[in-house]
Amino acid sequence: MTEPCLRSAAxxxxxxxxxxxxxxxxxxxxxxxxxxxxxxxxxxxxxxHGEKHPVIVAELDGTVIGWGSLSRFHLRxxxxxxxxxxxxxxxxxxxxxxxxxxxxxxxxxAKELGHHTVLGGIDSSQAASIALHEKFxxxxxxxxxxxxxxxxxxxxxxxxxxML
Ligand SMILES: CC(C)(COP(=O)(O)OP(=O)(O)OC[C@H]1O[C@@H](n2cnc3c(N)ncnc32)[C@H](O)[C@@H]1OP(=O)(O)O)[C@@H](O)C(=O)NCCC(=O)NCCS
Numbered sequence: 349m350t351e352p353c354l355r356s357a358a359x360x361x362x363x364x365x366x367x368x369x370x371x372x373x374x375x376x377x378x379x380x381x382x383x384x385x386x387x388x389x390x391x392x393x394x395x396x397h398g399e400k401h402p403v404i405v406a407e408l409d410g411t412v413i414g415w416g417s418l419s420r421f422h423l424r425x426x427x428x429x430x431x432x433x434x435x436x437x438x439x440x441x442x443x444x445x446x447x448x449x450x451x452x453x454x455x456x457x458a459k460e461l462g463h464h465t466v467l468g469g470i471d472s473s474q475a476a477s478i479a480l481h482e483k484f485x486x487x488x489x490x491x492x493x494x495x496x497x498x499x500x501x502x503x504x505x506x507x508x509x510x511m512l
Pocket of ligand 1: 379442
């Protein structure tokens, strides 16, 4: 079977990135967004990710099957060397280890780009995401109680951090 190839994202990938993400907006607590991202918003998001904050995709047989990114952890300047990782696989491609390929590549790029630390904010019920981050050396640094409310339920966020 062909292996997915990881590469930097291009503007042409944005519809696929958005479709993958919006599935989780509507069907999961893994993102606290409740309203789907529009194409315009996705374009602005992509443009805001400069060289220091890459967006990458996995392509399989010409189809984007997942994406990952490093985003600023916070807007204030002193946070310049801290990034937050995001990984969203198409729901048909979860549970096969592709998340690990993304996290490995994002950590490699984060180090190469001179970042100092990577954080992940994860809904506390997302066992696969927490296990994935633990596997790559992230440790739990906080547990925020009931900071989210989606689909009629209060949600806790776990923050995980890895120094580079
Ligand atoms: C979270 C996500 C990126 C993980 O990627 P993946 O390729 O599906 O994950 P993997 O198959 O590599 O599994 C990661 C680890 O979690 C473990 N795991 C999977 N499901 C689990 C569960 N329900 N409970 C506990 N551990 C679980 C796996 O065993 C694996 O550990 P191992 O390699 O030591 O066996 C992917 O599932 C995804 O995109 N999910 C939807 C979006 C999302 O939640 N994104 C993260 C937002 S913070």
